[in-house]
Amino acid sequence: MERVELTFRGGKIFALVPIVLFLIFCTLFFTVFKIFDMQALAMGALISIIIGGIFAKDYKQYWEAVIKHGIGSQMAVTIATILLIIGMFAKLMAASGVAEGFAWLANMLGLHGGMFTLFTFCAVCLISASTGTSIGSLFTAFPVFFPAGIMLGADPVVLASAILSGAIFGDNIAPISDTTVASASTQLYTRKQGSAEIAGLVTSRFKYALFAAIMAGVLFWIFGSADHAVSPMASLPELKYSPNNLIMLIPVAALLIVALKTRDIFKAIPVGIIVGTITGMVTGIFTWHDVFSIKGGEVSGFLFAGFNSMVSTVLFVLSLFGIMGILKASLMMDRIAAFICNSRFTDSVRGTEFSIATGTILATALVGGVTSASILTFGPVADEIGKKKNLHPFRRAVLVDCFSMTIAAIIPFLSAFIFIVSSIINALRADYNFIPEINPISLTLTSFYPLCLFVVMTFSVVVGWGRKFEGPDGTQVDEMAADFKTDLSGR
Numbered sequence: 001m002e003r004v005e006l007t008f009r010g011g012k013i014f015a016l017v018p019i020v021l022f023l024i025f026c027t028l029f030f031t032v033f034k035i036f037d038m039q040a041l042a043m044g045a046l047i048s049i050i051i052g053g054i055f056a057k058d059y060k061q062y063w064e065a066v067i068k069h070g071i072g073s074q075m076a077v078t079i080a081t082i083l084l085i086i087g088m089f090a091k092l093m094a095a096s097g098v099a100e101g102f103a104w105l106a107n108m109l110g111l112h113g114g115m116f117t118l119f120t121f122c123a124v125c126l127i128s129a130s131t132g133t134s135i136g137s138l139f140t141a142f143p144v145f146f147p148a149g150i151m152l153g154a155d156p157v158v159l160a161s162a163i164l165s166g167a168i169f170g171d172n173i174a175p176i177s178d179t180t181v182a183s184a185s186t187q188l189y190t191r192k193q194g195s196a197e198i199a200g201l202v203t204s205r206f207k208y209a210l211f212a213a214i215m216a217g218v219l220f221w222i223f224g225s226a227d228h229a230v231s232p233m234a235s236l237p238e239l240k241y242s243p244n245n246l247i248m249l250i251p252v253a254a255l256l257i258v259a260l261k262t263r264d265i266f267k268a269i270p271v272g273i274i275v276g277t278i279t280g281m282v283t284g285i286f287t288w289h290d291v292f293s294i295k296g297g298e299v300s301g302f303l304f305a306g307f308n309s310m311v312s313t314v315l316f317v318l319s320l321f322g323i324m325g326i327l328k329a330s331l332m333m334d335r336i337a338a339f340i341c342n343s344r345f346t347d348s349v350r351g352t353e354f355s356i357a358t359g360t361i362l363a364t365a366l367v368g369g370v371t372s373a374s375i376l377t378f379g380p381v382a383d384e385i386g387k388k389k390n391l392h393p394f395r396r397a398v399l400v401d402c403f404s405m406t407i408a409a410i411i412p413f414l415s416a417f418i419f420i421v422s423s424i425i426n427a428l429r430a431d432y433n434f435i436p437e438i439n440p441i442s443l444t445l446t447s448f449y450p451l452c453l454f455v456v457m458t459f460s461v462v463v464g465w466g467r468k469f470e471g472p473d474g475t476q477v478d479e480m481a482a483d484f485k486t487d488l489s490g491r
Contacts, residue, residue, distance in 0.1 A: 006065050006329040008055045015330035016064060018045075018052035018323045019366075026413035028439050038312035038423055045319035050223045052326060062326070062474070066280070070325020071318045079370075079416065080314045083423075085269050086139040086173045088254070090424060091145035091306030092276045093248065094431040101245030106152055108275030113153040117224025118217055120145045120154075121162040121449075125213065127256060128170020134153035136259060137167040137266065140252060143425045147432045153227040156435065162220045164455055165412075165449030169216075170233070171371070172405050172453070173209045176203045178372040183401035186379025192474040196393035203392040203403070207466065208402055212456045216448035223446070236301055247283055274305075309430070317416065320368050327366055336362055340381065349480070352389045353461045356382045356396065364408035369415030371404040390480045392468040399457070406454035410447045410477035412440040 004177040008014035025044030029037070049066055056062035070076060105110075111119050123145070128137035141163050151158045171177045175198050255272030263270065280286045292301035340359045345351035359381060360389055364374035379400055386396035412418050416439045429435045471477035 002427075005331050006326065008330070009055045009057055010055055012330070012332070012335070014052075014055040014469060015332050016328060017055055018326055021048035021051055021056075022320075022491055023413050024325055028275060038316045038419065038426075039227060040477040042312065042315040042319045043317065044325060049319070049326070051321050053128070056112045062327075065325045065329030066322040068325065069328045070322040073321060073325065074239050076321035079317055082135060082266075082269075083310045083314050083317065083429070085266075085273075086136065087255060087305035087308075087310035087318065087427065088278070088303050089251075089269055089272050090143050091302035091309065091431075092138050092251070092273060092280070094249055095148075096243040096248035096276065096280050096301045096430060097288055101248070105212065105246060110154065113115055113155075113234075115224070116149050116152050116220045117154045117159050118221040120149055120159060121217055121220050122165025124163050125169045128167045129174045133259065133463070134167040134171035134417070136162065136255075137170060138420060138424060139269075140255060140272075140415075142421075142428065144249070144252065146425070146428060149434065150226075150432075150434060153226050154224055158220060158224045158446050160421060160425060160438055161443055161448065162224065163444040164331060164417060165216055165220075165442070165446065165447055166449075168208060168214050168405050168409065168417070169449050172402065173206060175199065179375055179401055179404065182372050182375040182406075183379060183397040184393075186375065186400070187383050187397040189393055189470065190387055191470055196397045200394050201397045204466070204468075205398040205402055208398065210447055210454065210457050215452040215456070217454070219448040220489040227239045244283075245285065248279060251277050251283030260299055270457060303432075308425075313419065316419060320414075321418075324366065324368060331380035332366075336366075346385050346388065347440070349389045349391070350461060350464070351466070352385055352391065353399060353467070355385060355456065356399045357461060360400050360403040361406065361408040364404045364416055365411055369409045371409055374404050374408070375400055390469045392470045392476050393474075394476065395466070395468050399461075401452060402457050406450050406457065410444045410450050412444045415444075423480050 001403055006015070008017075010066055022045050025048065026041065029044065031194075053059055053122045054063045059246045089338075106116055106119070110347040122143070124141045127141060128134055142160075145163060146156075146159060150156050171179055174180060180198055180201065184198045189195070251272045254275040255268045258264075258271045259268035278292055281288065281291070286302075290301060293299075294301045337358065340346075340355045341356060346353045359378050360374065363378035364371060382396050384402045386399075409415055409417055420441055421443060422438060425435065425438050429437070468476040468478065
């Protein structure tokens with residue numbers, strides 16, 4: 001069935017009204033009024049959608065686009081559900097005191113300040129690479145590493161960025177991640193049947209990810225120390241600062257094992273909650289009343305608190321996806337892709353690779369930093385324009401996958417990653433009063449892995465590092481095949 005284009009009074013450009021208004025709301029909240037409230041942002045997004053509807057020629061079709069292609073899309077519902085479930089696990093970990101136990105361990109090992117920040121980055125890289133889920137890694141790592149790191153003199157902003165960067169790195173290289181599958185499946189061979197093999201893709205891109213990770217690790221070590229240590233271990237005697245709480249790493253291990261074995265976060269998170277609840281109650285770390293209770297007409301316990309802490313974030317995510325639905329239904333993404341395909345940049349090999357990079361970044365920004373969605377959206381376009389220059393499917397997949405993980409994934413006003421991290425930190429602040437507010441813009445500026453990956457990938461395109469062409473039977477060759485020879489003046 002042919003898709004009906006959503007049209008606007010005043011021309012196609014008015015499809016951008018909701019996203020432009022939303023960016024204005026974000027700028028006012030973050031930079032002018034210093035408000036970091038997810039519900040306020042959700043309100044801004046919804047108001048932007050309402051105003052944008054004024055310019056739609058078919059008002060009913062406009063709201064169908066908001067709901068069907070946006071709020072009701074599989075991606076939006078999946079993220080919202082994960083947030084609600086995993087919020088319970090995050091609160092469980094906060095209530096268990098595992099952060100204080102981990103702080104004790106790190107203190108015994110002499111990991112303080114920048115060294116702890118570097119250690120955290122490496123640990124989260126391993127967690128994310130093993131599980132293949134960046135969002136799941138964020139919710140697993142923050143309750144353990146973030147409060148502990150602040151206790152040990154790590155800079156809160158840089159530490160948060162280290163956790164985010166580690167999650168993105170793991171997602172970038174994991175053979176089981178959705179971005180890997182998406183980037184491989186959208187890049188087809190021209191000289192044999194099938195798409196890029198996952199194993200070959202992972203091998204091809206590993207060197208870029210590793211170089212960027214090393215660069216980021218050095219920066220996290222240098223800038224990861226706070227000017228003044230918080231030292232809550234001395235100032236907050238009520239904290240359960242004891243190695244006994246390290247036993248609550250058991251549910252973390254259970255979650256990671258199930259995630260690694262099943263590749264299903266909807267199986268892994270409930271296992272973590274169940275194992276954590278049982279472990280905590282058996283060891284006496286908390287009672288059933290800490291899990292869930294009703295007293296005086298009020299509901300309490302970490303299950304309710306975790307669910308409730310994510311409601312505002314879910315509202316924001318759904319509102320933002322509503323805007324994305326408008327962009328999709330108005331064919332704005334298709335127009336951007338067509339413009340890139342027909343641009344003069346694609347006359348050369350280097351220009352073609354820059355076109356793929358630019359298109360990937362734009363697509364990622366327009367879908368709120370959801371990398372798998374941007375790859376599935378722009379991947380077929382990259383396949384089309386890359387084939388014209390005989391670029392190997394591995395090379396095309398690397399460009400799409402890696403550039404989606406760079407600057408567009410951490411735009412403060414649009415990135416789902418940034419907003420999820422902000423919501424997790426706000427939830428933790430309710431349990432640890434020494435955790436400060438984190439400005440999303442500062443979080444973006446210190447997300448060293450995505451920034452370093454952008455530098456590495458740009459260098460790769462400029463000098464042709466790792467550039468391969470498709471040879472006989474889909475093999476990788478250094479030179480363009482004779483029957484594909486065109487103007488190579490841009491190389």
